[in-house]
Amino acid sequence: xxxxxxxxxxxIKMKGQEAEMKCIPEKGHTAVFWYQQKQxxxxxxxxxxxxQQPLDQIDMVKERFSAVCPSSSLCSLGIRTCEAEDxxxxxxxxxxxxxxxxxxxxxxxxxxxxxx
Amino acid sequence: xxxxxxxxxxLTVWEGETAILNCSYENSAFxxxxxxxxxxxxxxxxxxxxxxxxxxxEDGRFTIFFNKREKKLSLHITDSQPGxxxxxxxxxxxxxxxxxxxxxxxxxxx
Numbered sequence: 121x122x123x124x125x126x127x128x129x130x131x132i133k134m135k136g137q138e139a140e141m142k143c144i145p146e147k148g149h150t151a152v153f154w155y156q157q158k159q160x161x162x163x164x165x166x167x168x169x170x171x172q173q174p175l176d177q178i179d180m181v182k183e184r185f186s187a188v189c190p191s192s193s194l195c196s197l198g199i200r201t202c203e204a205e206d207x208x209x210x211x212x213x214x215x216x217x218x219x220x221x222x223x224x225x226x227x228x229x230x231x232x233x234x235x236x
Numbered sequence: 237x238x239x240x241x242x243x244x245x246x247l248t249v250w251e252g253e254t255a256i257l258n259c260s261y262e263n264s265a266f267x268x269x270x271x272x273x274x275x276x277x278x279x280x281x282x283x284x285x286x287x288x289x290x291x292x293x294e295d296g297r298f299t300i301f302f303n304k305r306e307k308k309l310s311l312h313i314t315d316s317q318p319g320x321x322x323x324x325x326x327x328x329x330x331x332x333x334x335x336x337x338x339x340x341x342x343x344x345x346x
Contacts, residue, residue, distance in 0.1 A: 124279070151332070153333070153334075155336075160274075160276075160323055160339070160341070161338050161339060162325070162336040162337060162338045162339060163280070163325070163327075163334070163336040164336075165333045165334070165335075168332065168333065175332070176331070176332070176333070211279050211280075213279065222268050222285070222287075223329070224270070224282045225280075225282070225334060226281075227278075227279025227280050227281065228279050229277065229278050229279050230278075230279055
């Protein structure tokens with residue numbers, strides 16, 4: 121079983137609705153990353169946190185998403201107004217620390233969002 | 237701009253054959269090349285990795301060959317097994333983020 125836990129596993133929303141997904145990083149990890157994956161293709165970076173602080177995010181996240189890590193044991197990613205193009209697998213990952221190029225990322229099984 | 241390219245997009249081999257997955261990159265600053273393996277319904281997991289100072293890294297049936305001059309590397313899976321059927325990603329890190337290629341979907345038929 122993945123050491124990183126994501127909930128819910130599946131999420132179905134109507135266009136225009138709000139969506140929220142949660143992630144419990146591996147214990148002791150200080151860096152948390154969110155990626156978006158469509159149709160099992162490449163993972164697209166969304167945002168990352170170090171010690172609960174957001175350090176980098178893409179413009180799409182700034183404009184339409186909300187992401188927080190209120191504690192080292194819980195993070196969440198939200199979409200304020202879902203659009204069809206947001207249908208994807210959202211993967212949360214964590215690592216022990218940020219900055220070391222050889223850090224291994226540990227991924228959860230993801231939340232599959234479908235926007236109707 | 238696609239910083240990391242992988243080929244082929246999909247590959248089918250028979251059980252026992254060697255599968256060869258390719259990765260090329262643009263950014264000379266990449267110095268560490270992990271390969272992640274993803275099974276359907278799961279998140280990716282680190283399979284094997286190589287640093288740019290090396291030209292080969294072996295771990296059991298999995299071997300990475302690295303050509304720094306040509307900015308290319310390949311993952312060889314010898315004696316392929318049905319359990320190796322998965323999508324494989326070359327994902328060098330840059331600015332703390334992993335830069336994923338589009339992946340190669342490998343199917344091993346028995």
